[in-house]
Amino acid sequence: MAIIEVTNLKKSFGNLEVLKNVSFEVQQSEVVAVIGPSGSGKSTMLRSLVHLEEVNGGSIKIDNDYIVKEGHYSSVQQIKGITARMGMVFQHFNLFPHLTVQDNLELAPKLVKGQPAAALRSKSSALLEKVGLSDKREVYPHHLSGGQKQRVAIARALMMDPEILLFDEPTSALDPELTGEVLEVMKRLAEEQMTMVIVTHEMGFAREVADRVVFMADGQFIESGTPEQLFGHPKHERTKAFLNRIL
Numbered sequence: 490m491a492i493i494e495v496t497n498l499k500k501s502f503g504n505l506e507v508l509k510n511v512s513f514e515v516q517q518s519e520v521v522a523v524i525g526p527s528g529s530g531k532s533t534m535l536r537s538l539v540h541l542e543e544v545n546g547g548s549i550k551i552d553n554d555y556i557v558k559e560g561h562y563s564s565v566q567q568i569k570g571i572t573a574r575m576g577m578v579f580q581h582f583n584l585f586p587h588l589t590v591q592d593n594l595e596l597a598p599k600l601v602k603g604q605p606a607a608a609l610r611s612k613s614s615a616l617l618e619k620v621g622l623s624d625k626r627e628v629y630p631h632h633l634s635g636g637q638k639q640r641v642a643i644a645r646a647l648m649m650d651p652e653i654l655l656f657d658e659p660t661s662a663l664d665p666e667l668t669g670e671v672l673e674v675m676k677r678l679a680e681e682q683m684t685m686v687i688v689t690h691e692m693g694f695a696r697e698v699a700d701r702v703v704f705m706a707d708g709q710f711i712e713s714g715t716p717e718q719l720f721g722h723p724k725h726e727r728t729k730a731f732l733n734r735i736l
């Protein structure tokens with residue numbers, strides 16, 4: 490059964506139709522890379538999944554629960570419960586600048602789940618170790634490199650035990666030499682069977698790590714396939730033209 494099921498999703502900003510009947514499914518433990526030209530609606534699609542954008546039509550089902558069904562949203566309480574199962578990692582990290590790394594990790598589970606301090610401390614320690622930042626626990630974000638900030642953001646998302654991780658261009662704001670350390674962490678998560686949807690411009694990473702690559706253009710999902718299918722033998726002319734431009 491699909492863990493994410495999106496059907497006929499529509500979203501406009503004023504007169505601008507950004508999502509035009511987008512439908513797709515993501516299976517448990519699947520890693521899906523979403524690629525496509527700037528402005529094609531990739532971020533809007535991802536943000537809609539966690540209710541950072543409200544759509545104008547269509548359905549989003551996570552496991553068996555609808556965030557929105559045929560344009561009708563579930564209650565705020567229900568939506569909160571569903572979106573809490575997903576973690577989101579943003580292009581610009583979105584860390585709290587006035588909190589240390591440790592407090593960045595512990596704030597949400599403390600407020601949302603009321604977990605005890607000792608449990609939070611051991612969990613944040615383990616996750617900082619996992620992303621290779623044990624020595625940065627007491628540091629404030631402005632003392633970190635972009636790659637370190639993004640690894641903190643990933644650890645922070647993992648603190649909430651998400652079933653699904655969504656990444657919105659996680660390496661686009663980084664200097665090229667810092668992308669590798671972030672991609673390495675994501676690769677490890679993929680190996681641990683985390684379900685992930687990754688909007689990315691990193692074609693090498695998409696090719697190497699994704700189970701499936703989706704090409705999105707002009708508010709629509711044009712085609713999807715394994716990396717070999719999409720990069721090697723794209724069926725659609727638009728996919729071909731896009732890949733010819735960037736590869």
Ligand SMILES: Nc1ncnc2c1ncn2[C@@H]1O[C@H](COP(=O)(O)OP(=O)(O)OP(=O)(O)O)[C@@H](O)[C@H]1O
Pocket residue numbers: 502505507525526527528529530531532533534
């Ligand atoms: N809050 C908003 N208000 C008005 N227009 C918006 C808003 N957010 C996005 N858009 C517009 O929607 C379109 C799709 O934007 P979106 O960020 O989803 O595209 P994208 O494929 O992620 O692009 P990029 O690769 O450049 O990040 C763009 O034309 C953008 O200007």
